[in-house]
Amino acid sequence: MSQSQIAPDTPSQRTVLAFAITTIARPQEPECETARCIAAATGYRYVPRAHRSLAGIAAAEAADGLIVVGRTALSLWIAGQSLHHHPNMAKLRILALAQGKRDILVDALQIKLGDHVLDCTCGLGADAIVASCVVGPSGRVRALEAAPLLALLVEHGMASYPLADDPDLGLAMRRVEVLNADYADYLRREADNAWDVVYFDPMFDESIAHARGLDLVRCLARPGGPAPADLREARRVARRRVVMKDRRPGRLLARLGFAKVEESRRVCYGVLPA
Ligand SMILES: C[S@@+](CC[C@H](N)C(=O)[O-])C[C@H]1O[C@@H](n2cnc3c(N)ncnc32)[C@H](O)[C@@H]1O
Numbered sequence: 001m002s003q004s005q006i007a008p009d010t011p012s013q014r015t016v017l018a019f020a021i022t023t024i025a026r027p028q029e030p031e032c033e034t035a036r037c038i039a040a041a042t043g044y045r046y047v048p049r050a051h052r053s054l055a056g057i058a059a060a061e062a063a064d065g066l067i068v069v070g071r072t073a074l075s076l077w078i079a080g081q082s083l084h085h086h087p088n089m090a091k092l093r094i095l096a097l098a099q100g101k102r103d104i105l106v107d108a109l110q111i112k113l114g115d116h117v118l119d120c121t122c123g124l125g126a127d128a129i130v131a132s133c134v135v136g137p138s139g140r141v142r143a144l145e146a147a148p149l150l151a152l153l154v155e156h157g158m159a160s161y162p163l164a165d166d167p168d169l170g171l172a173m174r175r176v177e178v179l180n181a182d183y184a185d186y187l188r189r190e191a192d193n194a195w196d197v198v199y200f201d202p203m204f205d206e207s208i209a210h211a212r213g214l215d216l217v218r219c220l221a222r223p224g225g226p227a228p229a230d231l232r233e234a235r236r237v238a239r240r241r242v243v244m245k246d247r248r249p250g251r252l253l254a255r256l257g258f259a260k261v262e263e264s265r266r267v268c269y270g271v272l273p274a
Contacts, residue, residue, distance in 0.1 A: 017064040017065055017078070017219070017220075018062065018063050018064050018065075019044055019063055019064065019065045019066065019067060019149065020044060020045045020046075020047045020057070020058075020061045020063040020066055020067075021035050021038055021039050021042075021044045021045065021046050021047065021066065021067040021068075021069065022035065022046070022047045022048070022049050022054070022057055022066055022067070022068055022069070023035050023048075023049045023068065023069045023070075024049070024068060024069070024070045024071065025049060025051070027049055027069070028071075030071075031069045031070065031071065032048070032069075034069045035069040038067065038069065038074075038152070042148070042152065044067060045061070047060075047061055047066075054066055054068065054077045055080065058077075064078060064079070065077060065078035065079075065149075066078075067149070067152070067153075068082075072160045072162065073085060073156055073157050073160045073161075074152065074153055074156045074157070075153070076149060076153055076216060076220070078216055078219060081215065081216055083153065083216040083217070084157070085124065085125075085153050085154055085156070085157020085158070086157070087126065087129055087161065087169060087173065088124070088126055089126050090125075090126040090127075090129035090130050090169075091166070091169060093126075093130050094129070094130060094133045094168075094169060094172070097130075097133070097134070103130060104262040104263075104264055104267075104269060105127055105130060105131075105245070105262075105269065106130065106131075106134055107261075107262050108243050108261050108262040108269035108270075108271065109131065109197050109199060109241075109243050110197070110240070110241065111131060111134050111135055111139075111196070111197060112134070112135070113134070113135060113136045113138060113139060114135060114136065114138040114139050115134075115135045115139045115140075115196045115197065116135070116139060116140040116141075116194075116195045116196050116197075117131045117135060117139070117140070117141045117142075117195060117196065117197050117198075117199060118142050118144070118190075118194075118195040118197070118198045118199065118237065118238075119131065119141060119142070119143040119144065119199045119201075120144050120183035120186075120187070120198060120199060120200050120226070120234070121144070121145075121183070121199075121200055121201045121202060121203070122143035122144060122145035122150070122151065122154060122178055123145070123150065123154075123201065123203070123217065123221065124150070124154060124217065125143055125154045125157075125158060125173075125176060125178065127199070127201060128141050128143040128176045128178075129158075129169070129172055129173055129176060131199075132172040132173070132175050132176045133168070133169070133172040137171075137175065140175075140177070141175065141176050141177065142176075142177040142179060142195075143176055143177065143178050143179070144179050144181045144182070144183050144186055145178060145179070145180055145181070146180070146181070146182045146183070146222040147180075147220045147221050147222055148180050149220050150217065150220050150221060151178055151179070151180035152180070154178050155178040155180075157173075158173040158174060158176050158178055159173075159174060161173045161174075182222075183200075183226070183230060183234075184226075184227070184229075184230050184233075187230060187233035187234055187236075187237055188233055190233075190237045191237070192236055192237065193236075193237070193238070193239040193274075194237050194239075195237055195238055195239065196238070196239050196240050197238060197239075197240055197241055197242075197243060198234040198235075198237055198238040198241075198242045198243070199242075199243045199244070199245075200225065200226050200234070200242070200243070200244040200245070201244070201245040202224065202225030202226065202244070202245075202252075203218075203221045203222065203223050203224070203225075204223075204225070204247065204252075225244075225252060225256075226244070226256070228256065231256060231257075231272060234272075235272055235273075235274055238274040239274055240274050241271050241272065241273060241274055242271070242272040242274065243269055243270070243271055243272075244256070244258055244269070244270050244272075245267055245268070245269055246258075246267065246268055246269075246270065247266065247267060247268075248263060248264075248265075248266060248267060248268050249268070250263075250268040250270060253268065253269075253270035256270075256272075257272065258270025258271060258272055259271055259272075
């Protein structure tokens with residue numbers, strides 16, 4: 001398979017998507033250069049925009065989707081829908097924390113300034129951004145994402161959020177290390193006690209039904225959650241705790257042996273000791 005095709009992990013559930021890379025409608029040389037660089041780094045085919053619509057380019061290239069390089073960030077376009085990276089709810093959660101309100105993920109992780117957090121399921125990175133804000137510049141957050149296109153979108157989005165809009169948020173986003181990796185492989189290579197906390201927020205069909213913009217995420221993301229062997233590795237790698245999110249009432253947490261520690265109207269969090 002060429003690198004310009006995205007192979008889903010469960011072929012019975014999803015089909016292979018072919019992608020190409022282009023630019024916004026009136027690109028300047030920096031956008032074209034970024035598109036060429038991403039094409040060279042990823043193997044996606046670069047297609048000059050040449051005054052065409054995105055639908056026109058996709059049809060001409062027989063592509064299911066396009067990566068579109070804009071002035072400051074990337075977006076993904078699939079069948080007329082666009083996915084841009086944005087801190088979304090992370091911004092409101094960070095504001096709430098600054099006002100002294102609690103965040104149930106932060107309480108479940110029990111993190112503080114200087115801590116090192118491994119987020120095994122980056123997604124759009126909202127939880128990683130909140131964690132990055134809490135652990136600050138002396139801490140560290142690495143976010144693993146198995147889906148290459150999501151990792152690409154989020155890595156560029158984290159690096160290019162305008163600092164003028166919200167400097168603290170922008171700097172926290174820039175500190176998140178986004179890595180295109182499968183946690184099953186990554187955890188096995190990681191040293192004992194390498195991170196204070198290891199976190200999982202697996203992708204379950206029902207858990208994302210209500211969220212905005214997630215149809216495209218669902219189309220790209222890897223489904224399923226950690227296997228018991230992955231959790232054994234996570235406990236070895238975590239100095240303090242392994243935390244996982246689940247839908248209420250937390251059947252998966254119970255099945256995998258997590259003790260439920262935090263709960264809201266829709267979700268709950270469980271902990272395994274390191
Ligand atoms: C529900 S989303 C996470 C949302 C995230 N917590 C946030 O705040 O945006 C789960 C993500 O984990 C990714 N994922 C699933 N299995 C993975 C694996 N084995 N390794 C790395 N990432 C994985 C999926 O592709 C998906 O993007």
